[in-house]
Amino acid sequence: MPTxxxxxxIIPVPAADRLLDAVRERHRGAVRDVPAHVSVLYPFLPAEELDDSVAASLREVFAAHRPTEVEFATCHRRPGFVGLLPEPPDVLDALAAATRRRWPSMLPYGGAFGEDPGAHLTVAMGTGEATSAEIEAEVGGWLPLRARLETxxxxxxxxxWMVHSIFPFGG
Structure with a gap:
């Protein structure tokens, strides 16, 4: 559970919400209580540090990137994790890199997966190997998912989890 x-x-991916709901229904506790999304930077600044200058910087970062179409056609599994990989990943990786350049002290996932864990949409976490394999098989029937990412x-x-601010992509 988060602190x-x-x-x-995060970048919301509403096209994947029904998939996550289906997995959540069959595998209680495997899916986090946040809408389907691709993380740009987690954790970000402590809530107490969010101010107008942070909001202005975020508006600038996201306005510099255009809305994009992605497809999630590949499911990736490793111990305790099932996720979808976006194609093409370039735009999402560029957004993450731009954010990290602006806040270099903020490492994705606290550095647990290196400086660049790669763009992905988490389907399930904290599952055993058998459950992860079962979820991966179930997810295959939903793919490919296509999404337009705009904010x-x-x-x-x-x-x-509550939305504090929304930042539209430029374009």
Whole structure:
């Protein structure tokens, strides 16, 4: 469970919400209580540090990138994790890199997966190998998923994830 007042930058992927709902229904606790998304930077700044200058910087970063179409056709599984890989990943990787350049002290996932974990949409976490394999097989029937990505959300955890701010992509 996330720490109170922890924040993150995510790109919502509404096209995958039904998939996550289906997995959540069959595998309680495997899917996080946040809409389907690709993380740009998690964790982000502590909620107490969010101010007008941070919002202005985020508007600038996301306005510099165009809305994009992606396809999630590949499911990736490793111990305790099932996710979807976007094609093409370039735009999402560029957004993550631009954000990290602006806030270089903020490492994705606290550095647990290196400086560049790559863009992905998490389907399930914290599952055993058998459950992960089962989820991977179930997900295959939903693919490919196509999505138009147009905004980033700054979310804050305060007992539940809530959208703090929305930043449209430029274009």
């Amino acid at each position: 109170q007042r922890r924040t993150g930058l 980033a959300w700054l979310v804050v955890y305060d007992g539940a």
